[in-house]
Amino acid sequence: MSFLLILGLADFASAFTARSVDPMLNLLASDLGVSLQAAALLATAFTLPYALMQLVFGPIGDAFGRVRLIRITLACLTIGHLACALAPNHPVLVAARVFAGGWAGGIIPVSFAIVGDRVAFEQRTVALGRLLLAVVLGQLGGAIISGTLATYFGWRTVFFAAAAVSAAATLCTILFLKELGARKPISVAATLEGYRTVFRNPVSIRHFAVSAVEGGIIFGVFPFVAPLMVEFHIGDAVEAGIAMGAFAIGGVLYSVVVQKLVDLLGLSGMAATGALIVGCCLIGIAFAPSLVFMMALFGVMGFGFYTIHNTLQIMSTELAPSARGSGVSLYATFFFAGQAFGAVVAGAVSHAVGSLPGMFVVAGLAMFALAWPASRLAPLAERVRREAEETAARKVQSVEPV
Numbered sequence: 001m002s003f004l005l006i007l008g009l010a011d012f013a014s015a016f017t018a019r020s021v022d023p024m025l026n027l028l029a030s031d032l033g034v035s036l037q038a039a040a041l042l043a044t045a046f047t048l049p050y051a052l053m054q055l056v057f058g059p060i061g062d063a064f065g066r067v068r069l070i071r072i073t074l075a076c077l078t079i080g081h082l083a084c085a086l087a088p089n090h091p092v093l094v095a096a097r098v099f100a101g102g103w104a105g106g107i108i109p110v111s112f113a114i115v116g117d118r119v120a121f122e123q124r125t126v127a128l129g130r131l132l133l134a135v136v137l138g139q140l141g142g143a144i145i146s147g148t149l150a151t152y153f154g155w156r157t158v159f160f161a162a163a164a165v166s167a168a169a170t171l172c173t174i175l176f177l178k179e180l181g182a183r184k185p186i187s188v189a190a191t192l193e194g195y196r197t198v199f200r201n202p203v204s205i206r207h208f209a210v211s212a213v214e215g216g217i218i219f220g221v222f223p224f225v226a227p228l229m230v231e232f233h234i235g236d237a238v239e240a241g242i243a244m245g246a247f248a249i250g251g252v253l254y255s256v257v258v259q260k261l262v263d264l265l266g267l268s269g270m271a272a273t274g275a276l277i278v279g280c281c282l283i284g285i286a287f288a289p290s291l292v293f294m295m296a297l298f299g300v301m302g303f304g305f306y307t308i309h310n311t312l313q314i315m316s317t318e319l320a321p322s323a324r325g326s327g328v329s330l331y332a333t334f335f336f337a338g339q340a341f342g343a344v345v346a347g348a349v350s351h352a353v354g355s356l357p358g359m360f361v362v363a364g365l366a367m368f369a370l371a372w373p374a375s376r377l378a379p380l381a382e383r384v385r386r387e388a389e390e391t392a393a394r395k396v397q398s399v400e401p402v
Contacts, residue, residue, distance in 0.1 A: 003118070004127060006177040007111040008134030010070055013169035014107040015138025017081060017100065017162040018046065022222045023147035023241035024155050026230065031155065032090040037347055040223040044340045045094045046101035047219075051336035053105035058113075058329025059191035066110045066117075066325070067179035073106030074170040080104075081163035085156045108135060109332035113325045116317040118180075125262055125314055132310055133255040136302075140248030147241020194326035203381045204319050204330070210374050211312050211331055212338035217366050218278060218305055220342020221359065228356045234291045246295040250302025254310070261307065270311045272375035275367050277304025282364030286357035308374060315381060 021028065021042045029039035061069045080100025087093035111131060119127045146158040198204050226240035235242075254261075261270055281301035288294040316331035317324060350359035 003114070003177060004130055006172050007070075007114060008131055009172055010074060010169045011108050011111055011131055011134045012138035012141075013074060013162075013166040014077070014104045015135040016142040016165050017077075017159070018050075018104070018142065019139050019219075019222060019244060020142040020146035020158050020162060021046070021097075023143055023226055023244060024150035024158065024237045025223050026226050027150050027237050028155055032093070034090050036227060038090065040343050040347060042094060042097050043219075043223050043343045045097035046104070047336045048340035049098050049102035050105040051333045051340055053102045054109060054329035054333035054336070057106040057110060058325045058327075059194055060186060061106070061110045061113060061329075062194065062323070062325040063184040063186045063190070065179045065183060066114050067173065067177050069106050070110055070177070071170065071173045073103045073110075074166055074173060076103035077107070078163050078166040078170060081159045081166060085159035085163065105332070105336070109328050110325070112313060112317065113328045116321075116324045116328070121318065124317065125310075126259060128313055128317075129255045129258040129310065132306060132313070133252060136248045136251035136255065136306070139251070140245045143241045143244035143248065145241070147237040147239075151236075151238050191326075194320075194323035195330065197323040198320040198327045198330055201319050201384060203315075203377060203384055204327070206373065206380070207312065207315060207319065207377055208330060208334035210370065210377060211316075212334040213366070213370055214275075214308060214312070214374070215335040215338035216342030216345060217282075217338075217363050217370070218301075218342075219339040220344075220346040221282065221363050223343050224346060224350065224356055224359065228285070228360070229291075229294070231356055232288065234288070234294065239291055239294075243291070243294050243298045246299040247302035247305070250299040250304070251306040253299075254303050254306040258310065267311050267315065267378035268375045271308050271377065272371045274304045274306070274308025274311070275371035275374050277301065277307065279364040279367030279371070280304075282360050282367060284364075286360035286364070311378070312374075315377060318381070 025036065025039050028042065029036050032039070057069060057073070077100055080096060080103055083096035084093060084100060087096050108131075112128060115124060115127050115131065142162070145161060146155075149155075149157045149161065222244065225243060226235075226237055229235040229239050229243075265273060278301050281297045281304065284297045285294060285301075288297060312331070312335075316328050319327035319331070346359055346363070349362050350356055353359060353362060
């Protein structure tokens, strides 16, 4: 079986549960006897450890082997899902989500690093686009299935389903995915040097900042989609899951036309265009008059999100080619840290402006503001690369015998 197919299954398993809590937030709050804000912490409980563990998994993957790491993390993710399904109360469920989120952090970013190792940069856009499709389908399945299962069979069945998916992915990586890298000693000094290598690239900090804000804005509002639908009298958990499924369908469409977008817009144009599309859709969602209109907006927003997001993913694989695992992991750390705190910030903004629709408008305006810095990353990275090549050429000339 193709290694991209197996990596895609692993990424699908990780993505399946990442957003699964969002459509059923109202049901979780009611069943567990907690407030909506407390239930929203279940999203942060998954994404924050997911983000922080990148700092650990990146160097471990470089030394221990990325395929070996994915096998272990998938197995532990399965255990985490089972713990969520059996949690007797809200504090235990939060703890189980923390456990699951931490181990899930060793799957998608590590698989992207594997693509960076095995696929030439010229073909990497298409290869990463295929993995992105798997992630999108995982989010699509997680959003639609979780809302439906939670409504008719209870929220625990969602986590049992997630456990079954990750268990299947674990088995496939053991049977069909070959480890090509040799084991190396895991060294703290080597780990720190890998991170220093990434930050020597002056583009890295700007790239990570844009990624964190992107993740915070877009996914910070997701836990409030179901409450917004209730406020508009157009649905609840099932309808929120359908809308989020439309977001993933937009990502599927993006994966079909990604190469044409690269040829037409370039990485800089893709980043700006994606941010502007998302901003327009977020503002539109604040005034959506019907479920159909809401679904259409989420579909277009999904296309816009993956247009900017995949651009940032591609660039993260080249921040430090000699320490690619560290570069991709740092990118994922900032992106998912933005997601983790985004839900908290979104709740605070909603309280400050006095309404959920107002919070979506603020999020849309923030995406407009992000378009410019996002569009400047690719040209800046190209300039830094040229300067590095010129510096290296001068050094070679200076040591040549006269």
